[in-house]
Amino acid sequence: MNATGMRPERLRHTIAIAGAAALLLLVTLYLALPVVTLFFRTTPDLFLSSLGDPDVLSALWLSLFTSTVTISVVVLLGTPFAFFHSRSRYPGKVLVDTLIDLPLVLPPAVAGLGLLLLYGRTGLIGRYLDLFGITIAFTTLAVIMAQVFVASPFYIRQAKALFEQMDPAYEQTARTLGASPLRIFLGITIPLTANGLVSGAVMTFARALGEFGATIMFAGNLPGVTQTMPLAVYGGLEGNFNIGITIAILLVILSFAIMMAFRFFARREVSRA
Amino acid sequence: MLEARVKKILRDFPLDLAITVNPGEILVLMGENGAGKSMTLNMISGIIPPDSGLIRLNGTIFYDPHGGIHIPVEDRRIGYVFQNPAVFPHMTVRENIAFGLRARHTPTSTIAGRVDRWLDTMNLSDLAGVKAGMLSGGQQQRVALARALAPGPVLLMLDEPFNALDARSMQDVKGFLRQYVADEGIPCILVMHRVRDAKDVGDRACILDQGVKVWEGRPGDLPGMYLTQERGHPARQLETRISSLTGIPSSITD
Structure with a gap:
């Protein structure tokens, strides 16, 4: 040339x-x-002094508490659910698949409205619970329910994919060796998919931690009861702006740590397909 | 004695096969990829149910649709090593070999001793505490074999058990297998591709094609044509590669 x-x-x-x-x-x-x-928009001094503010602490505590309960519920129920779902064929499976994924694209406010109309005091189920003096809407339980609804697809999708992609040779070998289904599930299936499950759980936790739309619709914005960190950031716009900024920065730090954890587990996720 | 008659409609062809394997005998299943060899083993083991047929081992019926009998995989006590040796990567070599003994509730006091003997037999003692996922392919195959044999199976089925072994341990394992099957007097089915392996360990060989038996006899009499005609056979691949590099036509013809 x-x-x-x-x-x-x-x-x-x-x-x-x-x-x-x-x-x-x-x-x-x-x-x-x-x-x-x-x-x-803040100074280190201002940030550190706001950290001790009761509103900041209660929002931080409430967020960590509800997100932890949410992730526990999702993992405990979602793991066996995803396993049975991925290993069985039944009529309407495609519909169930779609419903599982729906919260990913559904606007959270719509999810919150649906939850309110179902479990609210005059809701379809809520009105009967009200007869027994049970109130769900605008309680901490409502916060958790909103988070579970919005965040569970992140874990269930991941778990489903892992169980589907796993080479059946491991479980089949364990069967030929005489292992019971429970022994195989706990001793083979879960350990072989553990890293992927953890990275799915981390994403679910992050989604629950950041949940805003469904929570404010279904649980309201009551400090100490339903005001999680994202809601407190929103509240800071009308009230104490410093508190809003401080919580926002805390959320950035938490999100960053979560993303690092996710990358760590996702990297170790060995494909055994 | 294993008597198996299995029929199943597969995607590309119907599989229809009758095989018997005597106690202490090694039957070698050969044939192209997709001929139905692994499917046959999966049906005998109970992992995949046949459409119809009859499977009986030493008089015990494993599968008989007329009698509504389908003994589940875990109750057939078959030692079965898949093409993917599927060692449990998160467990140590020792835990892998003990897995079947634990699952079948072998008295804990005897497990350690039995596992030790298998570690020794398969030349794995030095690796006993190593996570099985860290092992080489050949080591994994030996772990898988020891794991399958430790519970004392009544039938042994190995799907390409030698392909990852180095030359020396291959000879060891071949010699061991012949001895073990003869001593225990159990039927054994091996799926293999290389005629040489079949001649080394097999008492009898079957060639499958499209789900049916096209040849059966002593491994020593395996038709020579088979060796060269098998699609994807290493010798053929090599010849094809040489011919494409040199322009000299391959000596192996279709």
């Missing part, structure tokens, strides 16, 4: 590199700037 042939090619190459770099920078900045801005 001669020198005149090289030049336009090199130019094209340079333009391509510059274009790619600009795009990379643009996307990164777009995603990073709003997060970084939060840190510039």
Whole structure:
């Protein structure tokens, strides 16, 4: 190839590199700037002093408590559910698959409205619970129910995929060796999918922690009872702005830690297909 | 004695096969990939039910649709090693070998001793505490074999048991298998691709094609044509590669 042939090619190459770099920078900045801005709207002193504020502490505690309950419920019920679902064929399975995934695309406010109309004091089920003096809406239980509804697909989808993709040779070998279904499930299936399950659980926890729309519809925004961290950030706009910023920064830090944990487990997730 | 007559409609062809294996005898199943060899083992083990047929081992009926009999996999006491040796990667070699003994509620006091003997037999003693997922392919095959044999199976089925073994341990395992099957007097079915392996360990060989038996006899009499005509056979792949590199036509013809 001669020198005149090289030049336009090199130019094209340079333009391509510059274009790619600009795009990379643009996307990164777009995603990073709003997060970084939060840190510039406060000072370390202000942040640290707000950390001790009772509203901050109660929101932090409530968020961690409800998200932990949510993830426990989702893992304890979702794991066996995903296992039976992935291993069986039944009429309407496709419909169930769709319903499981629906909360992923359903606007959370719609989910919250649905929950309210079902479990609220005058709701379809709520009115009967009310007869026994049981109230769900606008309680901490409502916070958890909203989180479970919105966040469970993250775990169940992952668990389903893992159980479907797992090489059947492991479980079948265990069967030929005389192991009971429970021994196989607990001793083979769960350990072989553990990393993937944990990364699914981490994502579910993160989604529960960030839940806002369904919670505010179904549980309201009562400090100490239903005001989780995202709701307290929202409340900060009308009340104490500093508290809102402090909680927002806490959420950024938590999200970052969760993402690191997710990457750690996702990386170790060995495909045994 | 194992007597199996199995029929099943597969996607590409109907599988219809009758095989018997005597106590202490090693039957080698050969044939192209997808000929129905692994499917046959899966049906005998009970993992996949046949459409019809009869499976009987030493007089015990495993499968008889007319009698409504389908003994579940875990109750057939078959030692079965899949093509993927499927060692449990999160368990140590020792735990792998003990798995079947524990599952069948062998008295705890005797498990350790039995596992030790198998570790020794399969030359795995040095690796007893190693997580099985860390082992080489050949080591995993030996673990899988020991794990299948430790509970004392009444029938042994191995799907390509030698393909990951190095030359020396292959000879060891072949010699051991012949001895073990003869001593225990159990029927044994091996799925293998290489004629040489079949001649080394087999008492009898069957060639399957599209779900039916097309040849049966002594491994020593395996038709020579089979060796060269098998699709995907290493010799053929090599010849094809050489011919594409050198332009010299392959000596193996279709």
